[in-house]
Amino acid sequence: MKTEPTNQYMFLVRGPCKQGYSPEQMQAHMIEVYAWIDSLTKQGIFSAAQPLTPEGKVVSGGNGISVTDGVFAESKEAVGGFFILNVQTMDEAVKIACDSPMVKRGGQLEVRHIAELKRE
Amino acid sequence: MSQQSASAHEVAGHFFRHEGAKVVAALTAHLGAHRLQLAEDVVQEALLRALQTWSYHGVPDNPAAWLTQVAKNLAINALQREQRWNEKQDGIATERERWLSTPADDVTHETFADDTLRMMFVCFHPELAAEAQTALALRTLCGFSPAEIATAFLTSEAAIAKRLVRARQRIRELALPFAVPEPTELSSRLSGVLHTLYLLFNEGYKASSGDRLVREDLCHEAIRLVALLTEHPATREPRAFALLALMLLNAARLSARTDDAGNLLRLHEQDRTDWDHAMIQRGIASLHLAAQGFTLSVYHIEASIAATHCTAPDASATNWPRILLLYDQLLALTGSPVTAMNRAVAVARVHGAQLGLDALDGIKQRTSLESYHLYHAIRGAFAAELGQVAAALTSFRQAENLATLPAERDFIARRIEECGGTKA
Numbered sequence: 001m002k003t004e005p006t007n008q009y010m011f012l013v014r015g016p017c018k019q020g021y022s023p024e025q026m027q028a029h030m031i032e033v034y035a036w037i038d039s040l041t042k043q044g045i046f047s048a049a050q051p052l053t054p055e056g057k058v059v060s061g062g063n064g065i066s067v068t069d070g071v072f073a074e075s076k077e078a079v080g081g082f083f084i085l086n087v088q089t090m091d092e093a094v095k096i097a098c099d100s101p102m103v104k105r106g107g108q109l110e111v112r113h114i115a116e117l118k119r120e
Numbered sequence: 121m122s123q124q125s126a127s128a129h130e131v132a133g134h135f136f137r138h139e140g141a142k143v144v145a146a147l148t149a150h151l152g153a154h155r156l157q158l159a160e161d162v163v164q165e166a167l168l169r170a171l172q173t174w175s176y177h178g179v180p181d182n183p184a185a186w187l188t189q190v191a192k193n194l195a196i197n198a199l200q201r202e203q204r205w206n207e208k209q210d211g212i213a214t215e216r217e218r219w220l221s222t223p224a225d226d227v228t229h230e231t232f233a234d235d236t237l238r239m240m241f242v243c244f245h246p247e248l249a250a251e252a253q254t255a256l257a258l259r260t261l262c263g264f265s266p267a268e269i270a271t272a273f274l275t276s277e278a279a280i281a282k283r284l285v286r287a288r289q290r291i292r293e294l295a296l297p298f299a300v301p302e303p304t305e306l307s308s309r310l311s312g313v314l315h316t317l318y319l320l321f322n323e324g325y326k327a328s329s330g331d332r333l334v335r336e337d338l339c340h341e342a343i344r345l346v347a348l349l350t351e352h353p354a355t356r357e358p359r360a361f362a363l364l365a366l367m368l369l370n371a372a373r374l375s376a377r378t379d380d381a382g383n384l385l386r387l388h389e390q391d392r393t394d395w396d397h398a399m400i401q402r403g404i405a406s407l408h409l410a411a412q413g414f415t416l417s418v419y420h421i422e423a424s425i426a427a428t429h430c431t432a433p434d435a436s437a438t439n440w441p442r443i444l445l446l447y448d449q450l451l452a453l454t455g456s457p458v459t460a461m462n463r464a465v466a467v468a469r470v471h472g473a474q475l476g477l478d479a480l481d482g483i484k485q486r487t488s489l490e491s492y493h494l495y496h497a498i499r500g501a502f503a504a505e506l507g508q509v510a511a512a513l514t515s516f517r518q519a520e521n522l523a524t525l526p527a528e529r530d531f532i533a534r535r536i537e538e539c540g541g542t543k544a
Contacts, residue, residue, distance in 0.1 A: 023263045024136065026168065026170075027137070050177070080172045081176050
């Protein structure tokens with residue numbers, strides 16, 4: 001059993017979630033994201049995407065088990081969702097991330113290569 | 121994910137702005153006008169969550185219900201954080217809690233229309249200053265951000281934010297009810313609402329400065345709100361239809377007022393095929409509906425003047441005698457020097473430039489016009505028509521000094537050049 005890199009990359013999305021966004025700007029941003037996804041879909045790059053709700057709990061072990069409310073809704077550090085894209089190289093993935101409307105509007109994408117578990 | 125394009129289509133227009141505003145009205149209806157700020161805050165947060173969720177998977181089946189539900193949940197959370205929520209479980213609090221916990225898909229169009237109308241009577245309350253009324257209306261009824269309102273009024277975002285805070289505070293202090301006024305009061309209150317919407321429209325319609333799209337947005341929002349008044353049984357009065365007609369018949373010509381370089385064009389220079397003829401038809405239809413009843417408002421007359429321009433196939437076919445007659449009526453109603461000045465233009469078109477000049481000289485409160493660039497520009501145009509080049513140049517130079525906007529100054533500079541003068 002060994003892990004091997006796949007041809008899939010995951011984008012973890014943080015922001016942009018500026019409080020000062022006007023409804024009009026929000027709508028404009030959403031349309032931009034749709035256009036971006038459409039173009040990735042046409043190129044066969046798009047694989048999946050899912051948002052995460054801001055509510056959540058943090059469950060920690062160690063000195064007993066603690067369950068706390070996350071501060072997800074307020075935190076800019078919180079992951080708002082993810083994309084999975086079919087891309088061959090990290091360079092290509094980074095280039096796509098740079099062109100994304102999220103980054104252009106000041107958000108952040110964490111680009112990770114998805115590992116695959118192979119049984120032989 | 122194949123639904124993405126279809127979803128994007130569903131949120132066309134100003135969906136976020138207008139759906140957000142509807143939810144603010146619905147929440148305020150149940151929480152009370154004193155909690156306007158809370159309603160605005162949770163709706164802003166709900167819209168942000170919509171952006172974050174819908175960006176991945178497309179818009180839900182009933183996006184309006186989705187927004188309302190999320191805003192309601194956020195409102196419950198916020199209220200539960202307030203201690204009073206648990207202490208005072210009186211009838212009102214229980215009813216409010218019941219509504220907040222009910223699924224949001226039961227909201228009808230009629231309920232939204234009622235809530236929006238009530239919100240209009242709060243925003244346009246005579247106890248609020250006129251500038252506070254328009255800022256509040258743009259924020260709560262139209263979903264503009266303070267920054268967008270600031271751009272429209274050429275002021276700072278901080279100034280608008282302060283204006284909004286004061287307005288909401290005033291609503292709390294006066295304990296303004298979230299209600300349509302009683303029948304005895306309705307007529308005079310409606311006058312105030314219509315007048316403020318008229319001012320809002322004019323703010324957008326004023327000669328082009330700043331962002332043209334933002335200004336056109338103001339006009340279209342004013343039209344949307346007046347249209348709501350004409351659709352609601354409590355307020356569908358002839359004068360509301362007249363104001364709607366007036367706005368439509370002027371807005372239809374907005375895009376033809378400037379050429380591609382942004383230069384202001386006079387009526388006879390405009391390309392009439394650029395006018396929005398569907399909007400003109402809507403305006404004429406609205407003017408017909410306004411004719412039912414016995415009252416003749418300022419809006420009726422101004423709309424009729426606009427209709428006369430809109431229905432002329434070209435500038436030379438304009439029915440100026442009719443326009444002059446309408447200005448006579450308007451002047452009798454308003455007595456305003458600006459109306460008298462505009463009337464003088466119609467006089468000149470019917471009886472010649474000399475009588476136009478005489479009409480200007482005959483305006484009683486003429487001193488109040490002396491600081492208005494258009495007054496001098498009109499004088500200059502009349503003088504130029506009569507071949508009095510020196511007098512025309514003097515007037516145009518005065519107009520040029522008084523004009524504040526670049527587009528206005530350029531316009532007058534072109535008139536000076538036509539007279540053979542050079543740029544100052």
